Amino acid sequence: MRALIHDFETAGGSARECGVVQLAVLGGSLGEDGAFDQQWQSSERYHPGGPIDPATTRVHGVHDEDVAHCPDYRQAVPAVYREAARQGFDTLVIGYSNTGFDNVIARRLGLRPRRSLDLFIPAYRLKKRDGLESASLGNMYRELTGGDPVNAHDALADTRMTAALIPPLMARFGLDDFPAFLDWATTGQPVPGLRLRFGPGRGQMIESLDDETLTEAISGWRGGNIDVYASLKNEYTRRGLSLIPEQRYLF
Known part of the structure; x- marks a missing residue:
């Protein structure tokens, strides 16, 4: 290749x-x-x-x-x-x-x-x-x-x-x-202990985010580390929250 x-x-x-x-x-x-x-x-x-x-x-x-x-x-x-x-x-x-x-x-x-x-x-x-x-x-x-x-x-x-x-x-x-x-x-994998570097919840581990901040983070995703997005989705699903929202804005 x-x-x-x-x-x-x-x-x-x-x-x-x-x-x-x-x-x-x-x-x-x-x-x-x-x-x-x-x-x-x-x-x-x-x-x-x-x-x-x-x-x-x-x-x-x-x-x-x-x-x-x-x-x-x-x-x-x-x-x-x-x-x-x-x-x-x-x-x-x-x-x-x-x-x-x-x-x-x-x-x-x-x-x-x-x-x-x-x-x-x-x-x-x-x-x-x-x-x-x-x-x-x-x-x-x-x-x-x-x-x-x-x-x-x-x-x-x-x-x-x-x-x-x-x-x-x-x-x-x-x-x-x-x-x-x-x-x-090149396929996103959930990784325990990842911290957000941008947007709502910056500096916090994904597992420690409250539901509102987690929702804001995943709906505002603008691209970047594929494992961060996979970890956000995994945590969202683990908590049994509603369907993952559509992206609303960039952070």
Whole structure:
């Protein structure tokens, strides 16, 4: 199966409007065992169209002067995705926490993936199941490969770590067939102990929400972590509440 793995570093702010300072894309093929055979690569820095938030610089280490003479991301990044699509790597787009971040930026810039896999979702399932300290990319790389993350928050390093996680994640869940893993990882699963990050009940565990807040949360769902929505539905059904309401608004 052909796929691309991508990761952005930005100037800070919302994925719907932030400027881009780096994009790394790996194109290749995935074997049945999840091993990624890289066949193409693009990793460049870009001018974000404005200043970089100092707090964001402290994360990825990119300063305004580092990208002052780089091409504007709004013209350059779409060409990267056009080339990826030309080579057929847009069949499957893979990232780490890409559902609400990298994919959002990429769609602004022309990517239209046929299917998407967010490896944070199975990684977080593993964290909750095994009581791991963190589901961050660096911690999962250390946990699953035994190696130390190098150059974390450099987009190219992050894509390589993401690719390396696929086979050991499959193995931890007893899956030896990548298509089966893909189906499982892209189907929402109820996960005990999930906390809401947005909207009504923010910061609370789903199981602890009162009925009114639970109803508001599920009817206001706007997309994101598929396991959060599955957990909301599962709790709603467990309590024997009425039919799940239609979505009314975004939160």
